[in-house]
Amino acid sequence: MKLILLGAPGAGKGTVAKLLTKMDGSVQISTGDILRGAVAAGSELGKKAEAAMKAGDLVSDDLIMGIMSERLKEDDCKSGYLLDGFPRTIPQAEALKVMLTDMGEELDAVVDIAVPRDVILDRLTTRRTCSDCGEIYNVKSNPPSVEGKCDKCGGPVVQRDDETEEAISNRLDVYNEKTAPVAGFYEKEGMLLTVEATSSDAVIEAIKAKLGQ
Secondary structure, eight states: OEEEEEOOTTSSHHHHHHHHHHHHOOEEEEHHHHHHHHHHHTOHHHHHHHHHHHHTOOOOHHHHHHHHHHHTTSGGGGGOEEEESOOOSHHHHHHHHHHHHHHTOOOSEEEEEEOOHHHHHHHHHTEEEETTTOOEEETTTBOOSBTTBOTTTOOBEEOOGGGSHHHHHHHHHHIIIIIHHHHHHHHHTTOEEEEEOSSHHHHHHHHHHHHTO
16 A cells, blocks of 8 residues: 555654554655664764754755655565655645656555644653664653663663654644645545544554555
């Protein structure tokens, strides 16, 4: 399947994407993961992206479109892909439409995961990430066995710079201003499925029903 997953930071896009990829072998493409990888590698792209990401702002359209153009042409995308956190603006959505048309491809659906702001704030401010392997924990619902130490690789488990309360509030404001309208773009295209759910399983069931699987 070829899907876009929309939803505010912390809406659960990544979890839903991982469950969907297990179902049909499609690949999850997260611009956030790609950018964080570039930052960690200290590449030119990473340096440009780092300042914006730390402040909770959006990375420029040119940078993102360049990344996505390369990524969607890789072999593992042939069996389908889930775009997690992209496109984030209407210009990106328009550019993606042109890019996919040029590639002779089209999307199956665009899924908007709607989660209340207070749930997201609570979810993200209690989230912790292993700085070595990227494993995600939650201090309330899924803490590491030893505080501050990853169960998987033993690396340090930390709160990301963009997951402090101040940065999250800014990310949600940026999302509402710039990314929420993307749902309207896809609604006009007749492709939007909005799912109001705080559980990943409920989102998966709604997607399966939509795609008749």
